[in-house]
Amino acid sequence: MKLLSLILILVLLSSFNLSANDGVFYSQGGNLYPKKETTIQLKREVLIFTYLDTAVRVDIFFEFYNPGNVKTETVGFVSPPPSGDLPFDSDDMVDYNLKHPQIFEFYAIVNDIMQPWKVFKASESGFRTDNNSKFFHEYVYYFDAEFQKGTNIIQHSYIYKGSSSVEYKNEFFYRLTTGKMWANGQIDDFELLINMPGQGIYVPWSFQKSMEPAKWDVVGIGRLHDELTDFMGDTVRVGYLKNGMLRFRANNFKPDFDLHFGIMHYFNMLAFEANDLISDIDPHLVVFPYYFDYDYADLEEFTDFELMFLRNFIYAIHGYEFRNEELYAIFSMFSWYYPQGWKNETIDDELSPKEKQLINDIVKIEKSRE
Numbered sequence: 001m002k003l004l005s006l007i008l009i010l011v012l013l014s015s016f017n018l019s020a021n022d023g024v025f026y027s028q029g030g031n032l033y034p035k036k037e038t039t040i041q042l043k044r045e046v047l048i049f050t051y052l053d054t055a056v057r058v059d060i061f062f063e064f065y066n067p068g069n070v071k072t073e074t075v076g077f078v079s080p081p082p083s084g085d086l087p088f089d090s091d092d093m094v095d096y097n098l099k100h101p102q103i104f105e106f107y108a109i110v111n112d113i114m115q116p117w118k119v120f121k122a123s124e125s126g127f128r129t130d131n132n133s134k135f136f137h138e139y140v141y142y143f144d145a146e147f148q149k150g151t152n153i154i155q156h157s158y159i160y161k162g163s164s165s166v167e168y169k170n171e172f173f174y175r176l177t178t179g180k181m182w183a184n185g186q187i188d189d190f191e192l193l194i195n196m197p198g199q200g201i202y203v204p205w206s207f208q209k210s211m212e213p214a215k216w217d218v219v220g221i222g223r224l225h226d227e228l229t230d231f232m233g234d235t236v237r238v239g240y241l242k243n244g245m246l247r248f249r250a251n252n253f254k255p256d257f258d259l260h261f262g263i264m265h266y267f268n269m270l271a272f273e274a275n276d277l278i279s280d281i282d283p284h285l286v287v288f289p290y291y292f293d294y295d296y297a298d299l300e301e302f303t304d305f306e307l308m309f310l311r312n313f314i315y316a317i318h319g320y321e322f323r324n325e326e327l328y329a330i331f332s333m334f335s336w337y338y339p340q341g342w343k344n345e346t347i348d349d350e351l352s353p354k355e356k357q358l359i360n361d362i363v364k365i366e367k368s369r370e
Contacts, residue, residue: 040073040147041065042182044189049172051196051263055161056172062154064182066147076142077156078175079103103139106158110145117143128177129260130206131233162262167232169199171262176207176255190253193219194246194261200269200336202229202236202262203246207255211235220244223335229272234260238272240336266291274333277309286310290358299361304369311362318350319343 044063049056079102108115120140145154162170179187194203197220205228206214216224216237224239224246231238264272267283286306289298290313299307312320312327321339322328331337343350351359 037073037182039066039068039071039183040152041067041184042179042187043151043184045179045187046191046193047174048193049195051170051199052159054170055159056170056196057159058157058174060156062156064147064152064154066149066152069149071147073145073147074142075108075145075154076140077106077108078178079139079141102161102163103158104161106141107156108141108143109153109155110143111148111152111154115143115145117141128256128258129234130204130211130257131235167265167268168202169263169265171232172260174259176258180254185254187253188251190248190250192248192259194241195244196246196263197241197243200238200240200264200266201246202231202238202264203248204257204260205235205237207253207257207259209256214248215250217247217249218244219247221338222246225273225335231264231272236261238264238269238335240269240334242336242338269334269336273335274330277330277333280305281309282306286313290314290355294358296361299365302365304366307362307366311359311366314351314355314359315347318347320347 041064042062043065044061046061048059050059106117108117118141120142121138145152160172162172164170179190194201203216203224204214206212218224218239218241220241220243222239222241222244224237226237228235229238230236266287270281270283270287271278280303285298285302286309288294290310302310309330312322312331316322316331316334316337319338319340321341321344322331328339348356
């Protein structure tokens with residue numbers, strides 16, 4: 001599912017009419033296209049993603065400047081289509097009235113006034129990533145906005161049910177490139193915050209055709225690898241947020257690519273962060289029993305190395321500082337490993353009953369092989 005981005009849409013030459021609003025829309029092949037606004041400037045955009053377990057809340061703040069007289073335009077918020085596994089009809093997060101099952105609780109506020117809105121399903125998509133993937137349609141949420149002379153504020157919020165697959169836990173997209181359609185041809189001041197603590201994440205390597213690296217900051221505890229990674233066809237950086245947020249800021253922002261980011265499964269984090277381990281460890285086998293029910297017989301099938309890794313993996317995620325150089329080197333490869341030596345003596349108190357049972361079972365098998 002591709003998340004939403006603000007565009008100005010105006011009709012140039014079609015008889016296609018979506019509503020009784022003053023805005024007229026240009027339609028070609030059943031799709032809506034933005035015009036190049038010549039008066040109103042996009043001065044600032046603040047975009048915040050907050051993870052809600054199976055969904056994400058998106059909050060957006062826009063500041064526009066209108067140097068001329070009062071002007072009413074029809075503004076559209078564009079949501080490209082989902083990909084991967086979609087929510088089932090029985091999912092209580094589906095908005096049946098809207099018939100758009102990934103987005104609900106949408107609202108738009110223009111200069112402190114809540115706006116009525118409608119939605120249109122377009123037949124094409126203008127979404128752009130660095131792998132030139134084709135997206136087949138997108139939804140346009142549209143409403144009238146009266147721009148007063150001077151500064152104008154538009155705010156949006158919605159909850160979005162992202163897609164998932166065996167490759168990623170959740171996948172999110174957002175239309176950034178439409179920010180260049182306003183009179184100043186850019187977003188003067190852009191800030192993006194991704195609030196997804198406790199997750200392995202991937203974010204774009206670049207928003208530019210030149211592939212100039214995006215300057216991501218961790219606000220809190222976390223780490224992004226400096227190396228670029230090819231994930232699902234896009235060039236990304238992989239990392240982990242223990243707590244806090246990821247932040248990207250830019251002035252005079254003119255993105256060539258839209259935003260594509262998501263949450264990785266733990267076994268994919270293992271594969272991308274520690275490729276050298278794959279010859280000795282099956283990440284599916286080792287990590288799954290930690291999060292799901294397991295049988296003792298399953299553990300007996302593990303190699304000595306896999307048992308050792310899983311036992312110490314549990315301590316590593318709690319911040320145990322390994323004195324063994326080999327173990328320290330292994331777990332230091334992972335962006336989620338933050339050793340806290342002062343916890344070593346009391347770390348058993350942090351373990352859950354399930355973690356303790358798993359460790360005990362592993363130790364029992366290891367001793368039987370001595």
